[in-house]
Structures are given as structure tokens and as C-alpha cells.
Amino acid sequence: MADTSYLDWPFFEDRHRELATRLDAWASANLDGIDHGDVDAACRDLVGRLAGGEWLRHAAIDDTDPNSKLDVRSLCLIRETLARYDGLADFAFAMQGLGSGAISLFGTEAHQREWLPKVRSGKGIAAFALTEPKSGSDVANIALDARRDGDDFVLNGEKTWISNGGIADFYCVFARTGEAPGAKGLSAFVIPAGISGFEIAERLHTIAPHPLARLKFTDCRIPASSLIGKGGDGFKIAMSVLDVFRSTVAAAALGFARRALDETITRVQERELFGAPLFDLQMVQGHVADMALDIDASALLVYRAAWLKDSGAARVSREAAMAKLYSTDHAQTVIDKAVQIHGGDGVRSGHIVESLYREIRALRIYEGASDVQKIIIARQTLAQ
Numbered sequence: 450m451a452d453t454s455y456l457d458w459p460f461f462e463d464r465h466r467e468l469a470t471r472l473d474a475w476a477s478a479n480l481d482g483i484d485h486g487d488v489d490a491a492c493r494d495l496v497g498r499l500a501g502g503e504w505l506r507h508a509a510i511d512d513t514d515p516n517s518k519l520d521v522r523s524l525c526l527i528r529e530t531l532a533r534y535d536g537l538a539d540f541a542f543a544m545q546g547l548g549s550g551a552i553s554l555f556g557t558e559a560h561q562r563e564w565l566p567k568v569r570s571g572k573g574i575a576a577f578a579l580t581e582p583k584s585g586s587d588v589a590n591i592a593l594d595a596r597r598d599g600d601d602f603v604l605n606g607e608k609t610w611i612s613n614g615g616i617a618d619f620y621c622v623f624a625r626t627g628e629a630p631g632a633k634g635l636s637a638f639v640i641p642a643g644i645s646g647f648e649i650a651e652r653l654h655t656i657a658p659h660p661l662a663r664l665k666f667t668d669c670r671i672p673a674s675s676l677i678g679k680g681g682d683g684f685k686i687a688m689s690v691l692d693v694f695r696s697t698v699a700a701a702a703l704g705f706a707r708r709a710l711d712e713t714i715t716r717v718q719e720r721e722l723f724g725a726p727l728f729d730l731q732m733v734q735g736h737v738a739d740m741a742l743d744i745d746a747s748a749l750l751v752y753r754a755a756w757l758k759d760s761g762a763a764r765v766s767r768e769a770a771m772a773k774l775y776s777t778d779h780a781q782t783v784i785d786k787a788v789q790i791h792g793g794d795g796v797r798s799g800h801i802v803e804s805l806y807r808e809i810r811a812l813r814i815y816e817g818a819s820d821v822q823k824i825i826i827a828r829q830t831l832a833q
Contacts, residue, residue, distance in 0.1 A: 451533055451707040455745070460752040461522060469526045475502050476534040483535055488658045489616050493574070495541035500571025508546035509568040510553045512561040519546070519553055519693055521755040525700035529751075532704025533711075536808040539701050540659055544613045546697070547816075548575025550690035551621045551637050555678040560639055564619060576617035578608040578664060579687055585610075586821040588623070588687055589632035593666065595624035600673050602626070602638065604666040607650070610815075614662025615649045618642055621677065628681035635683030638675045646670060657807040688766070695769040695816050696754040699776035702812050703747050705805050706780040709787035710740045712802055716791055727790070736790060740783045747776035767829035774822035777812045784809050 453473075456466045479498055485491050499505050507527060511517040524546060532539040549568045552560045567573025584590040593606035604624055611620070619641045626636040640647060646669030653661040678686050717728035717737065727733055754768035787802045788795035795802050813819050 451711055452744075455748050455752070458752065460756040465522050465526060468523055469530060472504065472527060472530045475504075476530055476538070480531075480534045480538050483537065485537055485658065488537065489660050491537055492541050492613070492616060492660055495535075495538050496545065496571045496574055499538070499542055499545075500569070504542060505545055505571055506569045508542060509549045509565045510561070511569070512558070512565045519550075521693055521696055521758045522752065524694070524697045525751055525755045528697045529700040529704040529707070532701040532808075533708045536657065536705070536804065537659070539704065540612070543694070543697060543701065544577070545571075545575050547577045547690065547694045548613060548617065548619075548621060550577070550694060551677050551686050552639060554689055554693075555637070555682070555686050556639070557674075557677075559674070560677065564639065567618065573618040574613055574616055576611055576613040576620045577690070578611045578614075578620045578622040580608060580610045582607055582609050582663075586817050588684060589635075591623055591625055591635055591683075593622070593624040595626045595636060595638065597626070597673070598670070601670050602673060602675065604638075604640075604646070604669040604671065606666055608664040608666075609662075610653060611662055611664055612815075613660055614664060615652055616660050620664070623683045623687055626680050626683070632684035633681055635687075636680045637677040637683045637686045638671060639677055640669075640671055640675060644669065644671070655811060657804070657811060691816055692764055692766060692769060693758065695773050696751060696758070696765070698812055698816050699747065699751045699754070699769075699772040702773075702776040702780035702809060703744065703751055705809050705812075706740070706744050706747065706776075706783040709780075709784045709802060709805050710737075710744060713737065713740065713787045713790050716787075733790065736786045740786055743779040743783050747772075747779055750775050766825055767833075770817070770822040770825040770829070773817065774819055774826065777809070778819055781809050781813060 456469055507523045528539050528543055531542055545568050552564055568575055595602045595604050619639055622638050622640050623635055625634055627634045646667050648665050649662050650665035651663040717733055718726055720727045750772040754765050754772040757768055758765045784805045788806055791802050794800050
């Protein structure tokens, strides 16, 4: 059982504590033995399970409630808990939120009525299409062209490393509409899967399998009503979405790290070396202390950023970047220690710490690589 004493911190309200307790019990009963052999089928299954538990109602706003908003602390608690149990379950939940985030924050009433009930019910799988072959963390360099043609836009170009690519029912796509150079000439669109001129060009495979794809748009015609927000607001929309969900990436890393520490504590208490429990070795005690310290420091940064956003801060770019940088980098360190302490078992295919070792690496890259987070932190610090 992972440490839950942090739930007593003043960042949380009673509703957050109750949510964390309920989700832990639900995950324990519903996430055991997920077959990851077919990741597409597994993700669809997990979206259904999460919807059945009513967890996806936290991933998008309620279009029938004018006061509904995304609660970042709830998003972080859910991702932390799911990641502790199953990395693909965390992925399935996260992409429902990230993929529909632009619609929750900036979508028209029509967009929200059409897509958000499907996200919350698990009847529609969402995707966030930002990255391109020559544009990753440098969002302002997006090249996918969206040319206005009467009452339509015509898209030509590619996206790549798109999570849920190939299984999503709709994609929030960022493209260049040319209102101005650079970041000020981007716009966001909601595009349903399967329309003419839009194809899944390639399925991509990684060390921790997830549904990923390269998308290709060839004279793909979409109605102007597909535009999210205003033309030229794409960069602002993308950054606002990341401002919410970047902290949740840190929370997922925190969940991975907590699971690694739990597995390590069991290992050092049960495994004997030189006639005594492994934990009796001072070097091992030092590793466990470092792991616990990194986890608590990460949690403080994660839930500071989430609390600040929920408290009404317009932007938390600096705090979210700090949380993501520290939590993902140090989760990698925590998990590496767990692998080392587990010895041969730590690198045995199928062992939980081996899977954690593969799962954590991508989090230091997506939604802004670690070095990019340092640039954000430095610039924000200088601006202050």
C-alpha cells in the first residue's frame, strides 16, 4: 500500500481525499491482470472500464453545467493512482483529458455538446495532435497547412507521435492558418476520424507499447465550424491545455515512483543477504531514503502546481514545468534504484519494476522534454 499521508496536506479538500480513497479501492478491484498484448484493444477496454467507474467525468467538463471546470488536483490524483496500478490505464485516462482539453477550455457550445459527453461516457476516444516530424517542443514551428477555402479549411501535411492515433474517434489538430508569422499564425480544429483526406499513415512502436501513429492530411476538407476558438489562437490554446495537463504528467511519474518504492520495500524486507534482510545494509537504507525524499519532493511540486491552477491562477507555466521536470527525472532515478535493488529480477521481462523502467522514459520527453522545461523555468524566473 502506497503512502497516503500526503493527502492530509492543505493542498487538498475532503472531496479530493474521498476521491483518492475510492479510486484506490476501484483500481485494486478492476485493474488486475489487464492484457497488454494488443494495446489497441487494451486501451479501448480500459476506456470502457474507466467510464463504468465514472472516472472519465473528471477528464472533461460537463457541457450541461455552466460552472463545470477541470479540477487539476483531481486529474493529478487520478493519474497518480492509475499509474501506480497500470501504466496503460493512466494513458487511457490521460488521453481522454488531453485529447479533449482544447474543447473543454475553448470549444463552442456545439463542439462541447457533440464531443464531451462521448469523452465522459467512454463512447468517444480523443487524441491531441500537436507534434510534427520537424516540430516537437517547438510548437511555433508547426507546418501542417490549413488553407481557408470558402466555408471550409483544406489541410495538407503530417502529424507524428500522436497518442491514440489509429483508435481515436476524433482529433484536436493544430495547424498553420497564417494570420501572422510563427506562433500567432496557428489555429486549432476538431476533426473526426475517417473523413476523406485524413489517414493513419504509420503505426509507431515504443519500448512501452501504446497506441501511437503518424497522421497524414491530403487535401482534407473540413467545415469552418471545426475551428476551436478564433483563428490564430492555436498556440494560446495549446499552451493553455498543456498548462493544465503538464502537471498531470508529473503526477503519473509520481505514481510510477511510488509503485517502485513499494516494490522495493517488499524486496528489501523479504530478501536476505549474508544471513540478514537486505534492508539491514546501510547502503540499501541510503537508497530507500533517497527514493522516499525524491517522491515527497515531487509530490510537493505536483500538488503546488495543481492547487495554484485550481485556485484561479491564469497561468502556471513555471510551476507546472518545475513539477514535470523534477518528477519525471527523479522518478527515473527512483525506478533505476528499484531495478538495481531487485538485481536480476529487475531486468526480467514482465517484472513490475522492469515495466516501470520502460514506462517512465517517455514522460521525460512528451508534453515538453526535460530540457525544454528548464528553458521555461529560466525564462519565467527572469521575467519575474
